[in-house]
């Protein structure tokens with residue numbers, strides 16, 4: 001998993017060639033690497049935008065307003081979940097519980113930066129920082 005994370009950080013996503021390289025480097029069967037990469041939400045099997053924003057839509061965050069945050073972001077970016085903006089800057093994803101339910105609603109930027117206690121105003125501020 002760590003090797004896949006490092007590989008994804010380099011390219012932004014995991015191409016078949018990159019997963020084959022990881023499998024070869026670790027002396028593993030390529031299918032074992034594909035299985036891990038396709039199971040976990042943080043790995044991308046297709047190109048994504050410079051900033052991948054994963055919004056938690058599980059129960060606790062939903063109760064804290066995640067649906068409204070997601071709708072605000074979709075409208076602001078002009079994309080739906082699973083899509084990338086035309087300029088390639090933002091990809092919006094729907095995510096599972098990130099283990100920080102008390103900070104909901106929240107999202108994760110590029111699997112690294114967690115932004116919690118979101119409001120539409122705070123979302124706008126974060127997106128402006130990223131632009």
Ligand code: FES
Pocket residue numbers: 056057058059060061062096097098099100101102104106
């Ligand atoms: S439900 Fe969103 S972090 Fe747990």
